[in-house]
Amino acid sequence: MKNKVKFTRMEQKMTQEQLARRVRVTRQTIGLIEKGEYNPTLQLCVAIAKVLGKTLDDLFWEVE
Amino acid sequence: MEKTWIRFLLPEDEYKRRTMLVYFAEAAILQLIAVIALIVISRFELIPLDGVIVLMLMMFGTVAYVWIRYILSGMEFAEIMTEKAYRRERKLVVVKSSTYFLVFNGMISLYYLFGPMEVSLVEGLMVSSLGALLLFVTNFISLRRSYQKNRELID
Known part of the structure; x- marks a missing residue:
C-alpha cells in the first residue's frame, strides 16, 4: 500500500528509529510500512498519524 | 494485540x-x-x-x-541496520555459541566425573558440540538475512 509516511517523517526531520520508538514497533516495521511492503493495522496507522500530527487521510489515502 | x-x-x-x-x-x-x-x-x-x-x-x-x-x-534482528551494528552482533553470536559450547561440554564432563552415565563421554560431547554448531549457524543465518532485509529499508 502506497503511503506518505516516509515523506511526512522526513519533512519533520524525524528518524525511523525515533518514530519506531514512539509507536512501539521495530525500525524494520517502520521501514516495511514506508516501502509499502507491510499493511499496518488501523491501530498502528492511528498511532503513526498521531505522532506525525497528521490525519489518516493525509498519510494513507491514495490520490490519483 | x-x-x-x-x-x-x-x-x-x-x-x-x-x-x-x-x-x-x-x-x-x-x-x-x-x-x-x-x-x-x-x-x-x-x-x-x-x-x-x-x-x-x-x-x-x-x-x-x-x-x-x-x-x-530476517525479522529476528530487526534493529541491525548498519555495518558496525552487524559486526558487533556477529561477535555476540560467536560469543553466545562459544559460551554454550564451553558450559555444556563442561557440565557433561563434570557429570561424567561424578557418576556413570548411560551414554559415553564422547557421545555426550558430540551432542552438545552439535547443539553449539546449530546455535551458531542458525543465529548467523538469521543475522545475515535480517541485515540484508534491513539494509533495503533504511532511510
Whole structure:
C-alpha cells in the first residue's frame, strides 16, 4: 500500500528509529510500512498519524 | 494485540506478531495433512509405524518448521541496520555459541566425573558440540538475512 509516511517523517526531520520508538514497533516495521511492503493495522496507522500530527487521510489515502 | 490464548508466544512488535501467527497457522495445516497421511498409512498398513517415534517426529517437524521460517524471514534482528551494528552482533553470536559450547561440554564432563552415565563421554560431547554448531549457524543465518532485509529499508 502506497503511503506518505516516509515523506511526512522526513519533512519533520524525524528518524525511523525515533518514530519506531514512539509507536512501539521495530525500525524494520517502520521501514516495511514506508516501502509499502507491510499493511499496518488501523491501530498502528492511528498511532503513526498521531505522532506525525497528521490525519489518516493525509498519510494513507491514495490520490490519483 | 490479538485476542488469543497464545499471546504469551507472540512478540510485541506488530509485524513480527502477525508474521508469526501466519507461520503457526501454516505449521498447523501441515500437521493436519501429516495426520491424515498417517491415518491412511496405518489404516492400510502401508508402512509399519512406531507411535512414539511418529509423534516425536511430528512435534519436532512442527517446531522446526516455525523455527526455520522465522530464521529465514530476517525479522529476528530487526534493529541491525548498519555495518558496525552487524559486526558487533556477529561477535555476540560467536560469543553466545562459544559460551554454550564451553558450559555444556563442561557440565557433561563434570557429570561424567561424578557418576556413570548411560551414554559415553564422547557421545555426550558430540551432542552438545552439535547443539553449539546449530546455535551458531542458525543465529548467523538469521543475522545475515535480517541485515540484508534491513539494509533495503533504511532511510
